[in-house]
Amino acid sequence: RTAVDCDSLRAAGYNDLVQRKTGLLIDAYFCATKLRWLLANVPGARQRAEAGELAFGTIDSWLIWKLTGGRLHATDVTNASRTMLLNIVNGQWDDELLDVFDIPRSMLPEVMPSSHIFATTQPELFGGPIKIGGAAGDQQSALFGQNCTSVGMAKNTYGTGCFALMNIGEKYRTSNCRLLTTLACTVGPRQYALEGSVFIAGAVVQWLRDGLGIVKSSSEIEALAGSVADSDGVYLVPAFAGLGAPHWDSYARGTMLGITRGTTAAHIARAALEGIAFQVADVLDAMKSDAENEITELRVDGGASRNDLLMQFQADILGVPVIRPRIVETTALGAAYLAGLSSGFWNDLRDIESVWQTEKIFQPQMSADEVAGRRARWNEALRRAKQWIDPA
Known part of the structure; x- marks a missing residue:
């Protein structure tokens, strides 16, 4: 609905301003252009907003409003940082951006x-x-x-898609590799993180189940993929909805290469899991380049992190240990940590570090030469998947 508006803003040269102040790239995914559209197209909305009769917020704002009976209209810095309206250098709503998007401050x-x-x-x-x-x-x-509260610590969440974040500390920097910069949760000085998203991760397993019928349930994928030693040269680029970070190619499409008469369902299943890990590795390479920091380990969570074969291949292709905690629902755990610290249940970060527990560590086992060869072939598969659809 607001994609054309975003194109116009980029054409007018606002992308640098938005990225410098918010860490984001202009996109209809974020709130600002949606809010501008609502104010322009819902009858009476702008008048009511300017009269102080309309309130805007992300889902946390709505929940806080409802839980407090309308006594408090508030959000936290991390949710605010996803609106394209917050200056993440000073942590405040930005008047210049509010002017660009024509949004009354009284709504916020x-x-x-x-x-x-x-x-x-x-x-x-x-x-x-x-x-x-x-x-x-x-x-x-x-x-x-995941207790990634120190510079260089990184985590990846494996769900329908993947979301990788890396703590870059107290110094704000924008990405040169088309990643996003966001505010991190802190209990002290402001900290920042780089973020990269993979559009299709666990969703490729759903496609194997529902689209191809290779498995009856997603839980069968590990055993099927593990029944062969490798993918036998098959590469699957799951660009079903284009490619996310760091490629950002909305015209890419899913591609499978290397199929022979001997290719089986097991090889395709293994290539699908490996395709997830390759995409995460691309994002983490971009993070290392931006942050000028090595990643010494990757902490993982989300449903697909329970797949041992995927986690082992992820460690192999990254060349660093992959650490799975006992509690993989770390979004909920992080919320509990935040509330426990503010209420005094825990005193400081050292207390919650003592609570966090490792369930399994996957050590890299693949030789550097094999990793280089595999990633080179992946990059070739990526090249063929990109710009598949004619933009015209």
């Missing part, structure tokens, strides 16, 4: 720290008032839940 929620006592809930909701002790975006919460 108060920006608060992620670990903070926002307010208490209405007593009648839960039989008494309960402190609201934290709020965060899901990926920033997962980064915090």
